[in-house]
Every structure is written in C-alpha cells, then in structure tokens.
Amino acid sequence: MAGLSSTLYRKIMGMKFWSFMGLLAAVVWLLYWFNRTVLSTPHGFEVAQELEQLKEAEILEIYHSYLDNIEQPCERMLQAGPVGDEGWQICDDEEFRPVKPCLAYSFGSHWGKSFEFDQDLARLYNCEVFSFDPTMKQDKEVKAKSVQYFDYALGNSLGKSSRVMTLAEIRHALGHDERMIDVLKMDLNGREWKVIRYMIQHGELSQVRQLFVEYNTDINPSTGELLRRLYTLKAIEDAGFKRFNIRKNQECSLFMDRVPEELLKNIDTGCYEVHYVNTYLTQ
Structure with missing residues (x-):
C-alpha cells in the first residue's frame, strides 16, 4: 500500500500544471457527484429510495392520506x-388573517359558477382582489369595485405565451x-x-400568507408522477x-382503473x- 501511495505521489508531482489542475477538477466533480447521488437523502422533487420500493397502490394510499389530513x-x-x-x-386567527393593505390573487376564477369568493374577500377584509382566468369574460353581473379581472393564465415558464405569465x-x-399577498387561490384544473413545482423552485411563494389549492387527482398518474407529487407536497x-x-370536492369524478378495489373504496x-x-409569515 505504501509503495502504491509513493508511486501515485511521484506521478502527480511529475505532472504538468494544467494536467494536474484538470485531474483536481475531475476529483472535485466526482466527490460532488458522489455526495449528491449516493450520500445525500433525496429531497425536493427527487425520488426517495424508500418510496421507490413501495408498490403503486401503497404510494397512492400515502398520497391520498397526506392530502386528507x-x-x-x-x-x-x-x-x-x-x-x-x-x-x-x-x-x-390573528397571526394569519389578512390585514390592510390586503392583497389577494385568485387564479381560475371563471371555472365555476360564481365570483362570490373574490367578492367576499373584498368585503370581509377590504382586500384588493385580482382575479385571473384565460376563459374570463367581463360579466355584467360582476360589479365588485375592489375586484379586477384579467383573462391571463398562471404558468410555470417564461415568455411562451403573452396570455400565460408566471406569478413573478x-x-x-x-x-x-414588494407587497405581501395575503391570500392566493389556485384552481387550475390539473x-x-x-405550476407549484415551478413556484417553489423559484421562491415565488415566499411572500404568500395563505395559499389555497385545488389538487386534481382524478387522472391516474404513473408511479413516477405520484412520487413527484408527493415531493411537491413535501416541498x-x-x-x-x-x-x-381540507375539503373533498365531491363534484370531481375519480378515474383510477388500475387501483386495487380494496384501496379504491x-x-x-x-x-x-x-x-x-x-x-414563516406570522403577524
């Protein structure tokens, strides 16, 4: 072993400077890769080894249980x-309630039958409410002075469409x-x-006090997508x-034809x- 070490030492010392620097960079990169892929516990949106060992039905049960508590x-x-x-x-509650000057964003305001949520936010907390939906049309029945409507969609990338914008x-x-968003609601139909993965990765939710999301689970995702969703929720x-x-929306139909019947019930x-x-944003 000592002979091997001395041989390596002589070879390294005999290398030209730039060759040595190249070798050093390669070693640093290898150590970084080993730490990220072998030693580190997966986090964020990566796949954890322990979850990979579970069956799809077991992952699905964890997924629904997490959303339901x-x-x-x-x-x-x-x-x-x-x-x-x-x-x-x-x-x-005092530490979380919207306060003046209250600001609220409502994404997906026109998917449903009413604008009462947007209007109630303005009425209950004197919020300045901005509502967004690409299907939006100015409705004559909507007259709330504190609500402004835009036919834009919330997206997860920059510059792909003039009608799709990121939160930033x-x-x-x-x-x-620079303003705090007291309430941000998302109903984006899947x-x-x-969008949330993008928002978390880019720190777009750091100034949001209350976040409301309708998670759609009716399309049977692959095991990989289930894991990504679990780690999105963890992030x-x-x-x-x-x-x-938590509220279960019973108007959403459920299509999961590959799920065992004993779990589906x-x-x-x-x-x-x-x-x-x-x-992180208490009053």
Whole structure:
C-alpha cells in the first residue's frame, strides 16, 4: 500500500500544471457527484429510495392520506364564497388573517359558477382582489369595485405565451413586487402540479400568507408522477406552509382503473381543496 501511495505521489508531482489542475477538477466533480447521488437523502422533487420500493397502490394510499389530513389547526375560520364548490375557508386567527393593505390573487376564477369568493374577500377584509382566468369574460353581473379581472393564465415558464405569465411576472406587471399577498387561490384544473413545482423552485411563494389549492387527482398518474407529487407536497411544507383545512370536492369524478378495489373504496374524491397558512409569515 505504501509503495502504491509513493508511486501515485511521484506521478502527480511529475505532472504538468494544467494536467494536474484538470485531474483536481475531475476529483472535485466526482466527490460532488458522489455526495449528491449516493450520500445525500433525496429531497425536493427527487425520488426517495424508500418510496421507490413501495408498490403503486401503497404510494397512492400515502398520497391520498397526506392530502386528507391537516397539520395546523385554525381556531377561527370565515367562509368566503358559497359553501361547497367555489367556496374557501379563510384562517382568521390573528397571526394569519389578512390585514390592510390586503392583497389577494385568485387564479381560475371563471371555472365555476360564481365570483362570490373574490367578492367576499373584498368585503370581509377590504382586500384588493385580482382575479385571473384565460376563459374570463367581463360579466355584467360582476360589479365588485375592489375586484379586477384579467383573462391571463398562471404558468410555470417564461415568455411562451403573452396570455400565460408566471406569478413573478404578474406581480411585476401590477407593481406588487414588494407587497405581501395575503391570500392566493389556485384552481387550475390539473395544471397546479407543474405550476407549484415551478413556484417553489423559484421562491415565488415566499411572500404568500395563505395559499389555497385545488389538487386534481382524478387522472391516474404513473408511479413516477405520484412520487413527484408527493415531493411537491413535501416541498410546500418545507417552505413553511401547513394545512389547516381540507375539503373533498365531491363534484370531481375519480378515474383510477388500475387501483386495487380494496384501496379504491377508501378514496372517494378526485379533488382536494387544501388550505394552507405560511408559518414563516406570522403577524
């Protein structure tokens, strides 16, 4: 062993400077790769080895169980919008409630039947509410002075369409770069998974106090997609967001033809309306 070490030492010392630097860079890169891929515990949106060992039905059960449980009880909640579909619960606890100058974004406002959620936010908390949906048309019945409507969609990439913008682009266009968003609601009909991954990766939710998301689970995802979704949910939690209220939207149909019948009987919804508070942004 000593002879091998001395031989390597002589060879290294005899190398030209740039050859030595190249070797050093290669060794540093190899150590970095080994640390990232072998030693490190997967996080964010990567796949954990322990989850990879589970069967698809087991992963699916974890996925639905995670979406169906709260972490941060809210002592007082106020209903905004109709009870049931289209309505959401606002956490009115002192450390999380919207305060003046209140700012709220509502994405996917026109998928449903009413604008009551947007209008109630303006009424209950005197919020300045901005509503977005690519199917939006100015409705004569909507007259809330504190709600502004835009036919733009929330996206997960830059510059692909003039009608699709990231949250950062929207905030900049509206002059809200430095403002806290008290409430952000997303009902994106399945696009929420990619959009949220982008938002987390780019730190776009760091100034959001309450986050409401309708997660669509009705399309049977691959095992890889299930794992990505689990780690998307974990990344939201790591960003400080805790679930304080869950509502199963029974109007969402459920199509999971590959799921064992004994598991499917415990899954009775295709959509979860998940309410979060950002515990990093208490009053």
